[in-house]
Amino acid sequence: MKYGIRVAAVDDIPKGEGISIDRSVTGTDDDIALLRDDDGCVWALNNTCTHAEASLAEGWVEDGYVECPLHSSKFCLKTGAVQGLPATRDAVAHRVELRDGDVYLFPRQGS
Amino acid sequence: MVASVVVVGGGIAGVSTVGALRDGGFQGDLTLIDAGEFPYDRPPLSKDYLAGSTEIKDIALQTPQWYDDNRVRMVTEKTVAALRPGVGAVELGDGTTVSADRVVLAMGGRACRPPIPGSDSTRVHVLRTADDADRLGATLVPGARLLIVGAGLIGAEVASTAGGLGCEVVLADPVWPPLSAAFSSDVAAWLHGMHEKRGVTTVNSAVKAFKDAAGGISATFAGDSEAQSFDAALLAVGMAAETALAEAAGLRVDRGIVVDARQVTSNPAVLAVGDAATRGAAGLSVNRSEHWEAARHDGQRAAAAILGIAPPADTAPWFWTDRHGVHVEVVGALSNTDQYWQRGSVGEPPFSVFAVRDGLVVGAVSVGDSTAVRAARRLIDRGIPVDPAQLIDPTTDLRKLVRGRPTEGMK
Numbered sequence: 001m002k003y004g005i006r007v008a009a010v011d012d013i014p015k016g017e018g019i020s021i022d023r024s025v026t027g028t029d030d031d032i033a034l035l036r037d038d039d040g041c042v043w044a045l046n047n048t049c050t051h052a053e054a055s056l057a058e059g060w061v062e063d064g065y066v067e068c069p070l071h072s073s074k075f076c077l078k079t080g081a082v083q084g085l086p087a088t089r090d091a092v093a094h095r096v097e098l099r100d101g102d103v104y105l106f107p108r109q110g111s
Numbered sequence: 112m113v114a115s116v117v118v119v120g121g122g123i124a125g126v127s128t129v130g131a132l133r134d135g136g137f138q139g140d141l142t143l144i145d146a147g148e149f150p151y152d153r154p155p156l157s158k159d160y161l162a163g164s165t166e167i168k169d170i171a172l173q174t175p176q177w178y179d180d181n182r183v184r185m186v187t188e189k190t191v192a193a194l195r196p197g198v199g200a201v202e203l204g205d206g207t208t209v210s211a212d213r214v215v216l217a218m219g220g221r222a223c224r225p226p227i228p229g230s231d232s233t234r235v236h237v238l239r240t241a242d243d244a245d246r247l248g249a250t251l252v253p254g255a256r257l258l259i260v261g262a263g264l265i266g267a268e269v270a271s272t273a274g275g276l277g278c279e280v281v282l283a284d285p286v287w288p289p290l291s292a293a294f295s296s297d298v299a300a301w302l303h304g305m306h307e308k309r310g311v312t313t314v315n316s317a318v319k320a321f322k323d324a325a326g327g328i329s330a331t332f333a334g335d336s337e338a339q340s341f342d343a344a345l346l347a348v349g350m351a352a353e354t355a356l357a358e359a360a361g362l363r364v365d366r367g368i369v370v371d372a373r374q375v376t377s378n379p380a381v382l383a384v385g386d387a388a389t390r391g392a393a394g395l396s397v398n399r400s401e402h403w404e405a406a407r408h409d410g411q412r413a414a415a416a417i418l419g420i421a422p423p424a425d426t427a428p429w430f431w432t433d434r435h436g437v438h439v440e441v442v443g444a445l446s447n448t449d450q451y452w453q454r455g456s457v458g459e460p461p462f463s464v465f466a467v468r469d470g471l472v473v474g475a476v477s478v479g480d481s482t483a484v485r486a487a488r489r490l491i492d493r494g495i496p497v498d499p500a501q502l503i504d505p506t507t508d509l510r511k512l513v514r515g516r517p518t519e520g521m522k
Binding site: 070084085 | 438
């Protein structure tokens with residue numbers, strides 16, 4: 001996938017928030033959360049928290065991390081690395097590119 | 112330099128302690144002693160685990176690989192018989208000793224069994240461990256009559272779980288509404304009222320006696336003469352800190368193991384974390400915060416103390432609870448003010464209530480509104496003054512109050 005999938009306009013995602021892109025669009029097993037940090041950067045993680053049934057797109061995005069809306073485990077936006085219990089498994093991170101105000105997603109397959 | 116640490120107790124406090132020690136660069140010997148087969152998470156014991164929809168291995172706090180990767184020597188299915196701080200060791204129940212420069216006590220507590228006559232019956236349960244949950248869960252068959260004594264967080268969660276399994280549940284508490292200090296009175300009343308709407312019978316009374324009866328247990332409520340019969344009963348009336356080892360070792364104990372702000376007990380070689388620890392100050396005993404995240408933070412502070420590094424920043428206390436399909440979160444304290452501001456309507460989730468004092472948020476409770484509580488926590492931690500009118504205005508983006516920015520375009 002050379003060019004990625006155009007999944008949103010950057011302006012669709014307020015800073016400090018996220019939106020969820022349906023798996024029917026991404027072709028992945030899980031929906032993918034696009035998460036926009038305070039600095040404006042956009043990152044992509046599998047949307048379902050690795051601990052319980054919660055949507056990371058509804059989490060609190062700040063300082064390079066997203067905090068799960070249910071039990072507050074934090075995941076690194078860039079790598080998906082889990083930073084705190086109760087989750088113990090890292091979230092799957094996907095590559096994104098911003099081009100001309102649009103977000104292009106390069107979903108990691110098999111994840 | 113500290114070359115070896117033994118952590119006694121594999122709950123969230125103990126596991127957080129070993130994790131924070133390694134994260135902080137501790138290179139020495141690290142041992143975790145636990146009475147169970149492996150450390151597991153306790154919040155599911157009144158919810159999914161009790162309902163039988165998740166298994167013990169699914170609620171392990173960490174994978175076996177994690178303990179290997181972090182070079183944590185696991186001593187499981189073993190109990191500690193005595194602390195020997197004088198010689199830098201703990202003595203196990205089987206007589207062997209494990210040497211340690213520092214011991215961290217993370218043994219939590221036991222569920223209280225108040226002296227109600229007849230409560231020593233095998234049909235009168237408590238809920239603290241997975242074994243307790245297994246025993247209680249075995250009684251929760253459809254149609255079974257369950258009496259829950261105490262409508263606090265655990266009692267309410269079990270009422271919800273048991274009701275969902277088709278049990279006939281009676282939930283008794285002499286206080287009405289329960290948990291009003293924790294939730295604020297309006298929210299507490301609404302949450303307690305959910306029980307009846309979901310088919311749980313609430314009784315505003317205490318139980319004065321139990322008696323084994325043919326195939327069941329009978330209970331008599333205060334003020335009643337007639338006993339009612341049940342298949343099982345649960346005492347959900349709080350916990351008592353596990354302090355026996357600490358007392359035997361001469362540590363200062365005052366309803367909990369007394370620790371300073373760094374989790375160090377009256378013996379500098381021994382620290383205590385989690386439900387068993389209480390932060391005393393100048394002879395005052397401070398109430399324990401018997402919540403999951405508080406225990407985790409205790410572990411992080413203890414690790415910092417052992418490593419001689421700065422502790423993590425303090426943050427307002429936070430907990431969650433789930434009942435009858437709603438997710439409730441509380442941050443800060445809702446009992447130290449008389450100024451409450453509602454965002455949304457109490458009783459129509461999502462909603463939240465903010466407690467405000469002197470222009471600052473001091474607490475918040477939310478039902479189904481995660482962002483409100485996460486914003487409130489940051490408003491409290493950062494001491495950001497607020498205009499309550501903005502808090503309750505549904506068009507206010509609470510994230511922007513935290514960031515100290517006026518509502519702006521999505522640029």
